[in-house]
Amino acid sequence: MDLHNTHDDRLLCHDRQETAIILYFISTGAKRGATIPIVDHGQGGAMHAVNAAYYVNPLPHVLMLTAIVVMVSTFGVALALIIMVYRRYKTLEEDEILELRK
Amino acid sequence: MTTSPFSILIIVVPFISAFLVPIIGWWRKGLCYPLVIGALSLSVLSCTVTLKMVMGGGTVHYYLGNWGPPWGIEYVIDHLNAFVAIIVSVVSLIIAIGSRRSVERELPQKIVYFYCLFLLHVTGLLGIVVTGDMFNLYVFLEIASLAGYALIAIGEDGAPIASFNYMIYGTIGACFYLLSVGYLYIVTGSLNMGDLSRILPDLYHSKVVLMAFAFFIVGVGLKMALFPLHVWLPDAYTYAPSAVSALVAPLTTKVGAYVMIRIIFTVFKPHFSLELIPATAILSWVAIVAILFGCIMALGQTDLKRMLAYVLIAEVGYIALGVGLANRAGLTGAILHILNDSLMMACLFLVVGAIMYKVGLRNFHQFRGLHRKMPITMAAFTVAALSVIGIPPTCGFFSKWYLVLGAIAANRWFFAAILLISSLLNAILFFRVIENVYFEPAVYAHNGGDHGEISRDEAPLSMLIPILAVTIGILSLGILSGKIISNIIQFAVPAGL
Numbered sequence: 001m002d003l004h005n006t007h008d009d010r011l012l013c014h015d016r017q018e019t020a021i022i023l024y025f026i027s028t029g030a031k032r033g034a035t036i037p038i039v040d041h042g043q044g045g046a047m048h049a050v051n052a053a054y055y056v057n058p059l060p061h062v063l064m065l066t067a068i069v070v071m072v073s074t075f076g077v078a079l080a081l082i083i084m085v086y087r088r089y090k091t092l093e094e095d096e097i098l099e100l101r102k
Numbered sequence: 103m104t105t106s107p108f109s110i111l112i113i114v115v116p117f118i119s120a121f122l123v124p125i126i127g128w129w130r131k132g133l134c135y136p137l138v139i140g141a142l143s144l145s146v147l148s149c150t151v152t153l154k155m156v157m158g159g160g161t162v163h164y165y166l167g168n169w170g171p172p173w174g175i176e177y178v179i180d181h182l183n184a185f186v187a188i189i190v191s192v193v194s195l196i197i198a199i200g201s202r203r204s205v206e207r208e209l210p211q212k213i214v215y216f217y218c219l220f221l222l223h224v225t226g227l228l229g230i231v232v233t234g235d236m237f238n239l240y241v242f243l244e245i246a247s248l249a250g251y252a253l254i255a256i257g258e259d260g261a262p263i264a265s266f267n268y269m270i271y272g273t274i275g276a277c278f279y280l281l282s283v284g285y286l287y288i289v290t291g292s293l294n295m296g297d298l299s300r301i302l303p304d305l306y307h308s309k310v311v312l313m314a315f316a317f318f319i320v321g322v323g324l325k326m327a328l329f330p331l332h333v334w335l336p337d338a339y340t341y342a343p344s345a346v347s348a349l350v351a352p353l354t355t356k357v358g359a360y361v362m363i364r365i366i367f368t369v370f371k372p373h374f375s376l377e378l379i380p381a382t383a384i385l386s387w388v389a390i391v392a393i394l395f396g397c398i399m400a401l402g403q404t405d406l407k408r409m410l411a412y413v414l415i416a417e418v419g420y421i422a423l424g425v426g427l428a429n430r431a432g433l434t435g436a437i438l439h440i441l442n443d444s445l446m447m448a449c450l451f452l453v454v455g456a457i458m459y460k461v462g463l464r465n466f467h468q469f470r471g472l473h474r475k476m477p478i479t480m481a482a483f484t485v486a487a488l489s490v491i492g493i494p495p496t497c498g499f500f501s502k503w504y505l506v507l508g509a510i511a512a513n514r515w516f517f518a519a520i521l522l523i524s525s526l527l528n529a530i531l532f533f534r535v536i537e538n539v540y541f542e543p544a545v546y547a548h549n550g551g552d553h554g555e556i557s558r559d560e561a562p563l564s565m566l567i568p569i570l571a572v573t574i575g576i577l578s579l580g581i582l583s584g585k586i587i588s589n590i591i592q593f594a595v596p597a598g599l
Contacts, residue, residue, distance in 0.1 A: 010270055018273070021280055028288050060287070063237055067280065070244045074273055077251055081269065084255060084262040097263060 006092045007085060011078050018071045025064050029057035106155055109164040109177050111148040112187060113229050116141045120221035127214030134217045135202055141221060142195040145228065149191045153184040157589060163234075171234075171294040178234030178296065182594035186360045186440060187231045193352055193444050194224045197452070200568035201345035204455050208343045209256060216256070220349065223249035227357045236283045236293045236369075239361070240276065243325065246357070247272045250350055254342040264337035271334040275324030282317035285310050298369050306374050315374075318365050319381065326358025328422055329392030332415045336399075339411040344455030347407065351414055352447035356440045359421040363436070366425060372598040376428050386426025390520050392419030397527035406466045406535065407454050410447070413490060413531065416524060417443045423517065424505050432508025433595045434587055439501035441579065441586070442489065446498060449486035449572040453479055456561035456569065466535045470542040475559050478566060480539050482573040487532035489576050492525045497580035 037058040039050055082092065089097050119141035127134045155162050156179055164177040179187070198220065209216055226246025233239050251272070255265035287293060289310050290301040305311050320331070327335040335355075339347050366375045366382070375381045396416025403409035421443070424436025456479050457463060461472070473480045489498035502521060509517035560566065579586070 007266060014270060014273060017277055021277055021284070024281070025284050028284065060284075066237070066241060070241060073248060074244065074269070077248055078266065078269055081251070081255055081262050081266045085266060088259070088262065101260065101263075 006094065007082055008092050011075075011082065015071075015075060018074075022064050022067060022071075025060045025067070029060040031056055104155060104159050104162050105164055106152060106162050107164075108148040108151045108155070109162050109179050109232060110166070112145055112152065112191070112232055113225055115144045115148070116221045116228065117225040120218050120225060123218040123221060124214055127217070131213060134214055138198050138217045138221060139195070142191065142198055142224065145224075146188070146191045146195050149184070149188040152179055153188055153590075156181055156184040172292045172297045175238050176234045176294060176296075177232045179232055180594070181590050182363065182437065183231045183360070185437070185590050185594060186357070187228060189441050189444050190224070190227050190231060190353055190357065193448050194220075194227075194349060196568045196571055197345065197349045197352075197448060200348065200452050200455070200565050202564045203562050204344045204459050204565070207459060208345070212256060216253070216345075219249045219253050222246075223253060223349065227353055230357050231360060234295045236286065236295060236298070238293075240280050240283060243279065243361075244276055246354070247276065247325070250354060253346040253350065254338050257342040257346065259341075260337070261341035264334075264341045268334040268338040271324055271331070275321045275331075278317045278321030278324070280321075282314040282321065285314035285317070289314075295364070295369050299371065302369070303371060303374075306378055312379065315365075315370060315379070315381065319362070319385070322358055322362045322365065326355045326362060326422075327415060327418055329388055329395055329415065329419060332392070332418075335415060336408055336411040339414070340405065340408045344451070344458050348448060348451035348455055351410070351451050352444040355414060355418050356421075356444050359418065359425070359436070359440055362422070363425055363433075367433075367596045367599075372428065372596055382426045382428040384426075386423055386514070386517065389419045389422035389426050390517060392416065392422065393520060393524045394527075395419075397524050397531065400531050401527065404467060405464050406457075406469075407451075407464050409466075409531065409535075410450050410454065413450075413528070414447060416528075417447070417490075420502070420505060420521075423521075424501075424508060427505075427508040427512050427514070427517070428599065429508050429511050430595055430599050431504050431511050433599060434591050435501050435504030435508055437591050437594055438497075438504060438583060438587065442497040442501045442576075445572055445575050445579065446486050446489050449482060449569065449576060450490075452565070452569045452572065453483040453486070456565045459565065460559060460561050466538050469535065469538045472539045475557070476561060477558065479561055479569060482569045483539075484536055485573050485576055487536060489580070491528045491532060495577065495580045497576050497583060500580055500583040 031053065034054055034056045037055040085097070086092055089100050091097060119137055123134050123137060126137060152162060161178060161180040165171070166175045166177070205213055205216055223246055226242045226249060229242030230239055230246060233242060251265050251269045254268060255262050283293065286298060289305055289308060290298055292298055292301060302311065324331045339351050342350065393416045396412050396419060400409045400412035400416070403412060421436045421439050424432045424439060427433070454464070456476070457472070460476060463469065485496060489496035492499045492502040502525065506518050506521050509515070509521065
């Protein structure tokens with residue numbers, strides 16, 4: 001196994017953690033046998049009173065749309081920082097950078 | 103119930119101005135600075151009006167887009183956040199005034215972007231303070247942090263690495279926070295803080311709620327740099343440009359402390375945080391270690407800015423200790439310390455910025471004779487240092503006094519002793535600097551002949567005025583602290599304590 005203590009690795013691990021949180025939130029909206037939260041598509045159409053049990057909960061999905069925007073911009077800033085670090089030290093290895101900064 | 107458009111103006115004005123800055127800066131660079139000052143002044147005005155309304159008629163609510171809770175996002179402003187909002191807006195206005203010359207010197211190419219990020223950071227901080235919605239708080243937390251990462255990264259050599267480390271820790275903190283918001287949402291079905299505090303008491307024994315609480319504390323602890331989670335702070339605040347350290351050091355950690363108070367005492371009831379789980383007891387022990395660690399690590403530094411960063415970790419410890427004591431006096435001390443520490447840190451970091459601007463030195467062993475070169479700046483430094491040590495009549499004394507009273511009321515004599523010891527350590531810390539500035543004979547190797555004759559060369563007026571304003575604030579708020587407590591803070595302390 002090839003484990004490097006590099007900054008880009010750390011960022012990718014972190015990105016995976018964020019993706020897991022997004023999936024977790026989306027899973028909380030799911031319901032067995034429910035359909036997409038648009039009233040026309042529901043069982044019985046738009047004629048009856050809306051029964052929340054027939055629709056998946058849309059709120060976590062909307063929250064995650066916002067969270068995805070936040071996480072994408074975080075990722076962008078992080079990549080920009082990594083480029084700055086690389087331009088200055090020509091490496092992303094933590095140990096080599098510490099060596100160079102002495 | 104009162105609603106007021108001023109509670110939304112607190113945020114909207116700096117937010118829209120943040121986007122106007124690049125447009126106007128593209129046309130004429132010189133207009134950015136007045137625009138920032140204008141926007142922040144309007145924000146200060148809105149905060150003042152809102153605080154007046156809160157003091158007159160109780161909590162102010164504002165429904166965004168007229169959607170009432172629990173569907174819409176609600177801004178709730180009570181005594182606690184009105185108090186913190188006015189601190190954030192006033193301190194950021196003062197720092198913005200003082201930033202002009204040092205930004206022109208340190209970042210000549212990036213003035214426009216600097217001010218854009220500056221306003222976004224302040225918007226994020228103010229948003230965290232006024233919102234009454236858990237998810238909205240997460241979004242503002244990330245706006246403030248993202249602007250903060252970018253601001254820190256434009257500093258000297260080492261800043262991008264420090265900023266990257268800060269970013270990793272900061273986003274892990276945000277992830278913890280977001281996960282616990284998700285936990286609370288699945289068990290309660292609400293994101294509104296008022297709603298949550300009504301629904302949660304029935305669920306206090308649920309494991310999900312306990313996990314959510316634990317994740318909250320870790321996430322917010324990372325953002326406010328509470329002791330074991332502080333690792334990002336010293337590097338980030340040392341390598342940042344002077345104007346940026348002066349902005350982020352006083353405010354970011356204090357806003358984190360505010361979120362912690364909000365979650366422990368409003369979203370969760372004191373009954374939960376004190377009796378069901380020993381959260382506050384653990385917090386106070388962590389805070390004690392933070393205070394000692396910060397002071398002792400600061401003793402080992404010769405770089406003034408780095409030393410202040412460690413002092414800041416100790417100061418965060420004081421606030422956490424007040425929260426952890428969880429009695430009236432302790433929490434009063436903690437909330438008062440949010441105000442006092444913002445002023446002290448703003449003053450100290452502004453002085454560091456002024457010294458960097460004039461002399462270009464940060465190692466305080468080279469500060470010899472600086473009191474003759476920059477008498478007003480160094481006098482301000484001394485006042486702020488005395489306040490950190492806790493000598494009356496400076497404001498630092500009063501918050502420490504309440505913390506000691508709180509420790510005694512909680513029968514924790516050990517904590518009271520540690521508070522006194524930390525004051526002594528702070529005295530050693532700052533007198534090392536003051537001794538170098540005032541009492542060591544000035545030796546200038548490079549112009550050997552005319553030793554002793556140092557001409558007065560004070561920092562420019564745009565830096566001196568903010569420094570003086572904060573110094574006067576430190577002295578006068580110390581004397582006024584009784585009034586502040588009886589008019590605002592006693593209403594901000596939750597009723598159950």
